[in-house]
Amino acid sequence: MSRGNINISSLVRPNIAKLSPYTSARDEYKGNEGVFLDANENPFGTVNRYPDPYQKKLKQVISEIKGGSTEQLFLGNGSDEAIDLAYRIFCEPNKDKAIVFTPTYGMYEVYANINAVELITLPLDSLFQIDTTLVEPYLNDESVKLMFICSPNNPTGNLIDRQTIVQLLEQFKGIVILDEAYIDFSIEVSWLEQLSQYSNLIILQTLSKGWGMAGLRIGMAWMSEELLYYFNKVKSPYNLSIINQQQAIEVLRDTEGFKQRIELLLSERERVTKELKNLSIVKVIYPSEANYLLVEFDNANQIYEELISRQIIVRNRSKVVQNTLRISIGLAEENNQLLAVLKAL
Numbered sequence: 001m002s003r004g005n006i007n008i009s010s011l012v013r014p015n016i017a018k019l020s021p022y023t024s025a026r027d028e029y030k031g032n033e034g035v036f037l038d039a040n041e042n043p044f045g046t047v048n049r050y051p052d053p054y055q056k057k058l059k060q061v062i063s064e065i066k067g068g069s070t071e072q073l074f075l076g077n078g079s080d081e082a083i084d085l086a087y088r089i090f091c092e093p094n095k096d097k098a099i100v101f102t103p104t105y106g107m108y109e110v111y112a113n114i115n116a117v118e119l120i121t122l123p124l125d126s127l128f129q130i131d132t133t134l135v136e137p138y139l140n141d142e143s144v145k146l147m148f149i150c151s152p153n154n155p156t157g158n159l160i161d162r163q164t165i166v167q168l169l170e171q172f173k174g175i176v177i178l179d180e181a182y183i184d185f186s187i188e189v190s191w192l193e194q195l196s197q198y199s200n201l202i203i204l205q206t207l208s209k210g211w212g213m214a215g216l217r218i219g220m221a222w223m224s225e226e227l228l229y230y231f232n233k234v235k236s237p238y239n240l241s242i243i244n245q246q247q248a249i250e251v252l253r254d255t256e257g258f259k260q261r262i263e264l265l266l267s268e269r270e271r272v273t274k275e276l277k278n279l280s281i282v283k284v285i286y287p288s289e290a291n292y293l294l295v296e297f298d299n300a301n302q303i304y305e306e307l308i309s310r311q312i313i314v315r316n317r318s319k320v321v322q323n324t325l326r327i328s329i330g331l332a333e334e335n336n337q338l339l340a341v342l343k344a345l
């Protein structure tokens, strides 16, 4: 199933293809020991040295946990950085386009706008699945460089059908960016095992959600070596700080704690779902493969305001799915506070 028919270099913007990246002195000298007088660093202090531009140690730890190769891994300042870089690598401003399936994660659109890339927004169907007939006109359109697929999808919580993704990977002539930000909460296995089959696939993951490190801003983008070459070329050389890398490694070592916290959040997701089902103000609870629930109410705006007045903050998604709130699963006592307020309404 390997796809030889996509010429990655022809998708890359000419200025990026030509670009010679900034090379730090540390790119040339690989050793750890030595007298370092090459980078205008201050010799005093504890964080006085620039971080490893390729984050080798952290990548090693992540690849052991996730099972992918360090040679196919880009680390960004949040996976949002990888989204921005994808636009900057592949999309010529005011010329090239990208596809998103809505409702979905808002940052695909924000970065498209920042980079002056026209976004083709195709609505998901009534089950929040991709309607492939809507995509067909764009499959061979040379100006459409990127396609974002979010699975589990934010804010709807559902997985996108695997067969549909296979079909799009095989038929689309651009890059498919599959966002697995919530994969740790899902019964579905990651697409990482399939990465080598698709030269046009980029898989986004993050330490922000399942791993609980949103404050560190570390996101992963898995891709072929050929694609990674361009991401490494375009990224800022020192995009992840030393402190962030060290802290992430420390948290990642506690794999048992990670598993326990995921279990806990999943059982809370189930409990909150059951309790919400008993409330007459709740119309629909969409099945979730993530750490949030999209819930349809009689009057979502009103309930949103009621919750705010009691300092319970949820996300009002009524503008994208009528009368819905997106509710993150919190600690048991936080969820109880939410439920108590809703019950009393």
Ligand SMILES: *Cc1c(COP(=O)(O)O)cnc(C)c1O
Residues within 6 Å of the ligand: 077, 078, 079, 080, 081, 105, 150, 154, 179, 181, 205, 206, 207, 208, 209, 214, 217, 218, 219
């Ligand atoms: C939260 C989220 C991200 C952002 O991840 P960061 O690594 O924190 O930038 C990416 N994609 C989706 C769908 C998200 O919900």
